Amino acid sequence: MKKVLRFIGVFLFVVPLLYISVKAYGGDNQSPPTITKQEEIKISPELHKKFPMKSMHAKLSLSCVFCHEGQGNNPEEWEYVEEDACLSCHKTKKYLAERLAFMDTLKANPHNSIHDGTNLSCDECHNEHKPSINMCSECHQKEIKENIWMRKVP
């Protein structure tokens, strides 16, 4: 009898232990697929200084070629990118407008403004390698200065 009881006791103790350990240390570990390293494009420190990356892009450790895709291997020859580069991550202009939908209540949404709808290209306001500007302040200088309308343009 004692043997049986001992067996049951051990069983009741060990099985859950085993179960927990399996769950804890098992789980689905997707082994990452093999990454083929592309040839590194050398960006000199002078270029980095001249064309700094915005903080939110740098936070994601984005690489220069993510935007300057297809512009060749020589960074000296790169040109300013068109809005498709921005929209490759930032989806669509409609999506960006919806994100600020609360501004539509006053028709003051910079991404869906009363003047331009969603026609504006990103670089009317947003710059990567130099501070962005607020195009609306060309006329609406007062509201922008008094900070009653929108955040500083990222």
Added chain:
Amino acid sequence: MSKEKLFILIFVSIGAFIGMVLSYGTYFGIHMTSGEKFCVSCHEMDPMVVSYKDDIHGGKGVLGASARCVDCHLPHDNLANYIYTKAKNGIAEVGIHFFGDPDAIDWQEKLKHRQSFVFDTGCLECHGNVMKNDLATTSKQALKMHKHYQELKGTEKEIGCASCHFDAGHKGMRNMLNYYKPEHSMYKEKMEEKKKEVQKKYQKYGIEVHEE
């Protein structure tokens, strides 16, 4: 049956009963504190719950599949971590709710640290295929960016799913947050109106409604 055997039987039965109560109780406890009905009982969560309900992850998609709050906001790498984090966060949140000022929380600022409260292990529980690079439906952009994610994983520059997919689960949250706490004075009256609209519409999910 001998006295000995009876004792053992009773012991085991009581043990089994206590074990069942404890485990069932724990299970229920964890389960009931995992859904949005529980999370929204603290009204400072209203904008989050509303934007969640407006999102595919809240069931707005064609098939209605949804994720619970805990599926994304708690780690799913192992059970011990899950329970520990749940307990830790729960105590902290309850503390802030009752002894702090939940209305003074600057959610826009907190969003900048979303990597710390949106767990990739949660995302991967459903989106496990996302790292496979041989699927026909994966876009070029996704392949490129997920490769970037994997290269940074484990390094000090590690990013999370939510670093890029900032509004996954809570589409339009910036708007919701503005309805409850306008960022800019110009919108004050309109945001009040919008808030009342939203409260009416989503009342059934437990949103706090002020009848004035």
Added chain:
Amino acid sequence: MADITRRSFVKMGAVGAGMIALGSTAANAAVSEKGVKYDGEYDVIIIGSGYAALSAGITAAEKGNKVLMVEKMGRIGGNSVINGGLLAVVNSPKQKSEGVNDSAERYIADSMKAGKSINHIENLQVIAERGNDALKLVQKCGAKFYDKLSHLGGHSVPRTYLSANGSGSGIVLPMISYFKKLPNGTIKNKTKFDEFVTDDSGRVVGVSVREKYKFDKKAKDDHRENTGGKRKYYKAKKGVILASGGFCRDTFFRKIQDPRISDSIDSTNQPGATAEVMMQAFKAGAVPVHIGRIQFGPWACPDEKGFGAASNFNINATFRYGISVDPKTNKRYMNELADRLTRATAMFKVIGDEKNFPINICDQGAVDKIIPEIAEKSLKAGVVKKFDTIDALAAEYKLDAAALKKEIAAYNGYVKAGKDPEQGKPVDKTEGVQIVKAPFYATRGVPKLHHTMGGIKINTKAQVISSETELPIPGLYAAGEITGGTHGASRLGSCSIPDCLVFGMVAGENI
């Protein structure tokens, strides 16, 4: 900015660099067709992307032409998207339904009075006759208008349609969408027109442009300093339509026409409103008309930039249903509904050298008559202020409350009597609105550079006339603010949009 333009300049291919050097210096003649390798061929090329350009583009494209619209700014629509969206149409459907009696003669007479009789009558005739067609065109694209007509200063009867959203964008954005959907219409922005390409006979057969052009808002004279962009040539088999607007923001050119216009004077225009396209037309032999006639809009506010929110408020409320007073005398000093030149001159006299800005005043009765958004926006921007009493209003602007009340009472008396012996305001046409109902509204006023009446001479077919032959320059058309003579010395309000739309349409029909 200079860094990038210099960098992209260096990055040009060898051929491109040579072309840039040719184009960026002040070329003496248009580019000859010989030796030009075209990068694309179109039937019609239009310079600009506003009312006139879109009207021309839609008309030409719907006739079966392959149309290219070239816009130097990144933003499409120029001044056309930021104005008030008011257009005057003679014998319009709304005039009929409101029982307004109008005629081309009356419209021409009104324009001539404001224009000091130097208007080119034949052009006014075209606008009066084709206004309804232009209205139909924009409504076809989806433009929506406010129910009621508005009665603007200088017009003897109500003629003015108001864009339903309070902005010209309510007309232009639907036109842009419509044009973009046409299979044979293309818009290229960030593309700067430099010169015409002409054949041996002098006919305009194409354009030389720079693509990927980044307008430099910090430059004093972008079109003179900016050498960026990639050289391209496009063939225009039937011709080129110039619709690039006026030159209120061309500090060099405008000062030569009127030395009193300093560089710092504010304007309602967007920064791209400059004279270079008009200059190319002159080089090609176009005849200049009334170039020195530059208009100030009297309804602007010194407390905000550009057209702002107060302008529409003054146009629709204070000037129509209220008064404007000199803060020094607490009295009125002008007919608030006179033509713009008269009002601007009077206001400048009041302002003097001491920034003594006049105060424009109206009551709630006036505000009840206008589109609510106009008042909302101005109040929100803080440029129009609301007061419970005249005393509070006077205190705010440092006026003498007693003297002001006396002046208001006098004005109310004139409204009742239907005659303003003091300033000659047509108070019989202001629907009897006196300044009596609280709250009261006020804003400071200042004239701002608004419109250039002068420009290129066109005939009634929108063809540009040559100073040499006195005949149309083959292949060259123009429409809109870049043209001159139509409005004489001073343009009436809400008359530019119909001018642009009608002559754009006419150019598209005739090319």
